[in-house]
Amino acid sequence: MMALSHGHLLTGQAYWLPVLWSGIAAFTILAYIVLDGFDLGIGLLFAVEYRPDDRNVMVNTVAPVWDGNETWLILGGASLYGVFPVAYATVLPALYPTIIAMVLALIFRGVAFEFRFRADSKRGRFWWDVAFFGGSLLAAFAQGLTLGGLIQGIKVTDDAYAGGWWDWLTPFSLLCGVGVVIGYALLGAAWLVWRTDGPLQARCRHHARTLGLCTLALIVAVSLWTPTLQGHYLRHWYAWPRILFVSPVPVLVAGLAVVFWRGLSREDVHITPLLCALGWFFLCFTGLGISVWPYIVPPGITIWDASSPPSSQYFLLVGAAVLIPTILAYTIYSYWVFRGKIGVETHYH
Amino acid sequence: MFGIDALYLARGQFAFTVGFHIVFPAFSIGLAAYLAVLEGLWLKTGRQVYLDLWKYWVKIFSVGFAMGVVSGVVMSYEFGTNWSVFARKAGPVLGPMLAYEVLTAFFLEAGFLGVMLFGMERVGRGLHFLATCLVSIGTLISMSWILASNSWMQTPQGYTIDKVTGQFLPKDWWAIIFNPSFPYRLVHMGLAAFLCVAFVVGAVGAYHLLRDRRLGRKPTEAVRTMFSMAMWMAAIVAPVQILAGDTQGLNTLQYQPAKIAALEGDWQTRDHAPEILFGIPNMQKERTDYAxxxxWAGSLILTHSLSGKVPGLKQFKPQDRPYSPLIFFTFRIMVGLGMLMALLGVVSLFLRWRGSFYSNPWLHRFALAMAPSGFIALLCGWITTEVGRQPYTVYGLLRTTESVSPIALPGIATSFAAFVVVYFVVFGAGLVFILRMMAHEPVPGETGLDPHEPTRTAGITPGPAQGPGERVLDQRPGGFAPHAAE
Structure with a gap:
C-alpha cells in the first residue's frame, strides 16, 4: 500500500504507522465518548430531575470514575499533538472558540462534582448544581460544534489555519451540537436505568424513550446532511463495491433500535438499553470514519500529511501498545469494584 | 501580520492558565507521597493517629486533585490553540512525551484514584495501600515527563530539523529525554512539590496548636504528629533544596548564560563579579539601577570561585535578552523564601532539643506564616526559568514570536477574560473549601470520604462543613455499615 504526502511516495513504516495511529486515535476518542458521554448525560438530566436525593444518587453512580473518564480526552489531545502535529496545529486554532468553551465547561462541571457535596447551604448547593448542569450542557454542545466544524472542513494553507474567526458556526455544526447533547442525555438516562432502581429508574426509562426517539431523528438528519458537505464523502458511501461494506451500518442502527425499545419496556432488563445506545454511538462514529477517511483535517490534509515522523510515532507506539490495554484492564476493574445499584445510602464524597 | 498585542495576550493567557495549573499538580505530588507515607506507617505500626491523618488529608487531596485534572485538560489543548506553529514544529518531539505523561502517569493516578479515595472498605488493606502508592508514583512519573519536555525546550538536543517543513525530528529519544537540564530540574521541582505540602501541613498543624492554646485545650495527637512530621521535612529537605537549586544554577550557567545574566541583573561579563542583592534592572539603559x-559574591555563588567569570547581558544582542526586571525579582523571592524555610527547619530542631517544640507559640506563628511559602517559591522559580528562556520557545532555535497561533486579538482577549473569570470563581471556591476543611481539627476516628455520613443523605448539610464535635457524635464503632448496594 502507498500514499502521497507532500509530493513524496510513502511506503512501509511511513505508510502503516499513520494508519495504525489513526486507529488508536479513533479508539481514544470513542473511549472518551463512551465513558464520559454518560457522565455528561447525568449532568444534563439535572434539568428534569430536581429532588436532592435523586441528584445525589445520580452523581454517586459516576463519582468514582469520572476523572478517569476525562483523562481519555487529555490523552486524545496529547496523542494528536505527538502523532499528528499538523492536525493538532490546524484544528485547534480553527475551532478555538469551541475548544475553549469545552474546556471551560469541563472545569465547571468537574469541580461541581466535588463542590456540590461541600456547599454549606441550600443556596450554595443550588448554584453548584446549576454549574454541573450548565457545564455538562456547554461541554456537550461544544463537543458537537467541534465535531461539526471538523467534518464540514477547515481552510488550511501551508499547514496553518487560514479561515476566519466564525467559520465553525454553521447550521450543520449547530445540528451536530444539538445531536451530541441529546445523545449524551440518552446515554445518561440509559446508564441510570442500569445503575439505579425504584422511581428514579422508572423515570429514566421514560426519559430514555423520548431521548432515544430524538437521537434517532438526529442521527438520520446528520447522516443525510454529511455526504453533501464534501464530494468525497458521497463517493465513500455510494461507490460500488464499497457500498457492500458500508450498507450494514444503517441496518444495524435500525436493528439496535428494536432491541432498545424492547429492553426499555421490560422491567427485568437493566443494561440492554445502555448497550444499544452505546452501539448507536459506535455506529455513528464508524459512519463518520467511512466518510472522512483518509482525511484527518477535511478537506485537504490526510493522516499522512499530518503525521509526525516514524521515529515519533514508533516511540509512542511502544508505550501505547503496552499501556492502553493495561489501562483498559484496570478501568474495567474499577467499574467492577464500584458495580451494583446505587441507592440513597451509598456515598462517595 | 499579527500584532505584538495578540502575542502578549497569548503569552499572558498561557502563563495565567499554566500558573494556576502548576499549583495543583505540585500539591497532588507532595500530598500523594505524604498519604502513602501515612498509610504505610498505619499498616506498619497500627497506630490510629496515622489513619486519622490519612483520612483528614485525603479529603483535601480529592479537592486539589479534581482541580488539577480540570485545569490540566486546558493545558493539553492550549499548545494548539495558542501556539499552533510551535505545536506543529516541536510536536514530533514534545507531543509523544506529553502523550507518555498522560499514558503512564495520569492514567495510573486517575485509574487507581477511585480505589484510593473511595475503596478502603471495598478492597483489602494491602491492595488499598498499593493503590495509594500507585497514585503517588503516578504523580511522580507524570512530573518526570512534563519536566523532560520542559527541559528539552530549555536545553534541546537529540533532534534534526526538517528542511521542508521546519519541524524538529527526533533522532535519539534517550538524548531528548535526558537532556542536560532535565536531572537538575527534576530534583529541584520534586523537592519543591514536597516542600509545598510540608509547609501547608506544618501550617495547618501550627494553626491548630495555636488555636488549642488560645482555647486552653490539649492538642490532639494527630495535630502534634502532623506538625512534627512537617517540621522534620523543613529541617531536612529545605537545606537539600538549596543545594539542588545551586546545582541547577551551575547547569543553567553552562547552557543558558543569558538567563543567569538576566536573573542576576549583571550587564558586564567579568571575573570577580559582585552579587547584586537588590537593584532595578533597566533594559533600555543597560544597567541595574540602585544596585x-x-x-566577589556573584563569582563565588555561580562558579564556586572568587575569581570565576560571570556573564553579563551586554554579551548578548538586545533582541536575544530575557526580560531581566521580572526574573531578577522572582529569583530573589524564591531564594529568600528558600532561606526562610531552612531557617524554620533549624529553629524547629533547636526547640525540639529544648523541649518547647509543641508549646512555643512563636515557632507556630512562624510555621503558620510560611503556609504559602512553598507555592510562592514554586511559582517564582517557574517564572524565572520560563521567562529566562525568552525570547525563545525552543531555546536558541525557535523564537516565541514565530511560535504563536494565527488567532486575532479579539479572540484571545475574549478567551483570556473568560479564563480569568472562570478560574477565579472555580479555584477561589476550591480554595475556600480546602481552607474550611483545614480549619477543622483532625479528631480521633476521623471520617474519610466514604463512610456513610447520615447528614449526606439529608442532602443539606454536608459532612466536612460540620464542626468536629458533631462529627464525633456521629461516629460509629468500626464506622463501616454494610453497603446497601451489595
Whole structure:
C-alpha cells in the first residue's frame, strides 16, 4: 500500500504507522465518548430531575470514575499533538472558540462534582448544581460544534489555519451540537436505568424513550446532511463495491433500535438499553470514519500529511501498545469494584 | 501580520492558565507521597493517629486533585490553540512525551484514584495501600515527563530539523529525554512539590496548636504528629533544596548564560563579579539601577570561585535578552523564601532539643506564616526559568514570536477574560473549601470520604462543613455499615 504526502511516495513504516495511529486515535476518542458521554448525560438530566436525593444518587453512580473518564480526552489531545502535529496545529486554532468553551465547561462541571457535596447551604448547593448542569450542557454542545466544524472542513494553507474567526458556526455544526447533547442525555438516562432502581429508574426509562426517539431523528438528519458537505464523502458511501461494506451500518442502527425499545419496556432488563445506545454511538462514529477517511483535517490534509515522523510515532507506539490495554484492564476493574445499584445510602464524597 | 498585542495576550493567557495549573499538580505530588507515607506507617505500626491523618488529608487531596485534572485538560489543548506553529514544529518531539505523561502517569493516578479515595472498605488493606502508592508514583512519573519536555525546550538536543517543513525530528529519544537540564530540574521541582505540602501541613498543624492554646485545650495527637512530621521535612529537605537549586544554577550557567545574566541583573561579563542583592534592572539603559552589591559574591555563588567569570547581558544582542526586571525579582523571592524555610527547619530542631517544640507559640506563628511559602517559591522559580528562556520557545532555535497561533486579538482577549473569570470563581471556591476543611481539627476516628455520613443523605448539610464535635457524635464503632448496594 502507498500514499502521497507532500509530493513524496510513502511506503512501509511511513505508510502503516499513520494508519495504525489513526486507529488508536479513533479508539481514544470513542473511549472518551463512551465513558464520559454518560457522565455528561447525568449532568444534563439535572434539568428534569430536581429532588436532592435523586441528584445525589445520580452523581454517586459516576463519582468514582469520572476523572478517569476525562483523562481519555487529555490523552486524545496529547496523542494528536505527538502523532499528528499538523492536525493538532490546524484544528485547534480553527475551532478555538469551541475548544475553549469545552474546556471551560469541563472545569465547571468537574469541580461541581466535588463542590456540590461541600456547599454549606441550600443556596450554595443550588448554584453548584446549576454549574454541573450548565457545564455538562456547554461541554456537550461544544463537543458537537467541534465535531461539526471538523467534518464540514477547515481552510488550511501551508499547514496553518487560514479561515476566519466564525467559520465553525454553521447550521450543520449547530445540528451536530444539538445531536451530541441529546445523545449524551440518552446515554445518561440509559446508564441510570442500569445503575439505579425504584422511581428514579422508572423515570429514566421514560426519559430514555423520548431521548432515544430524538437521537434517532438526529442521527438520520446528520447522516443525510454529511455526504453533501464534501464530494468525497458521497463517493465513500455510494461507490460500488464499497457500498457492500458500508450498507450494514444503517441496518444495524435500525436493528439496535428494536432491541432498545424492547429492553426499555421490560422491567427485568437493566443494561440492554445502555448497550444499544452505546452501539448507536459506535455506529455513528464508524459512519463518520467511512466518510472522512483518509482525511484527518477535511478537506485537504490526510493522516499522512499530518503525521509526525516514524521515529515519533514508533516511540509512542511502544508505550501505547503496552499501556492502553493495561489501562483498559484496570478501568474495567474499577467499574467492577464500584458495580451494583446505587441507592440513597451509598456515598462517595 | 499579527500584532505584538495578540502575542502578549497569548503569552499572558498561557502563563495565567499554566500558573494556576502548576499549583495543583505540585500539591497532588507532595500530598500523594505524604498519604502513602501515612498509610504505610498505619499498616506498619497500627497506630490510629496515622489513619486519622490519612483520612483528614485525603479529603483535601480529592479537592486539589479534581482541580488539577480540570485545569490540566486546558493545558493539553492550549499548545494548539495558542501556539499552533510551535505545536506543529516541536510536536514530533514534545507531543509523544506529553502523550507518555498522560499514558503512564495520569492514567495510573486517575485509574487507581477511585480505589484510593473511595475503596478502603471495598478492597483489602494491602491492595488499598498499593493503590495509594500507585497514585503517588503516578504523580511522580507524570512530573518526570512534563519536566523532560520542559527541559528539552530549555536545553534541546537529540533532534534534526526538517528542511521542508521546519519541524524538529527526533533522532535519539534517550538524548531528548535526558537532556542536560532535565536531572537538575527534576530534583529541584520534586523537592519543591514536597516542600509545598510540608509547609501547608506544618501550617495547618501550627494553626491548630495555636488555636488549642488560645482555647486552653490539649492538642490532639494527630495535630502534634502532623506538625512534627512537617517540621522534620523543613529541617531536612529545605537545606537539600538549596543545594539542588545551586546545582541547577551551575547547569543553567553552562547552557543558558543569558538567563543567569538576566536573573542576576549583571550587564558586564567579568571575573570577580559582585552579587547584586537588590537593584532595578533597566533594559533600555543597560544597567541595574540602585544596585546594592556584595563584592566577589556573584563569582563565588555561580562558579564556586572568587575569581570565576560571570556573564553579563551586554554579551548578548538586545533582541536575544530575557526580560531581566521580572526574573531578577522572582529569583530573589524564591531564594529568600528558600532561606526562610531552612531557617524554620533549624529553629524547629533547636526547640525540639529544648523541649518547647509543641508549646512555643512563636515557632507556630512562624510555621503558620510560611503556609504559602512553598507555592510562592514554586511559582517564582517557574517564572524565572520560563521567562529566562525568552525570547525563545525552543531555546536558541525557535523564537516565541514565530511560535504563536494565527488567532486575532479579539479572540484571545475574549478567551483570556473568560479564563480569568472562570478560574477565579472555580479555584477561589476550591480554595475556600480546602481552607474550611483545614480549619477543622483532625479528631480521633476521623471520617474519610466514604463512610456513610447520615447528614449526606439529608442532602443539606454536608459532612466536612460540620464542626468536629458533631462529627464525633456521629461516629460509629468500626464506622463501616454494610453497603446497601451489595
Amino acid at each position: 546594592i552589591e556584595v563584592p
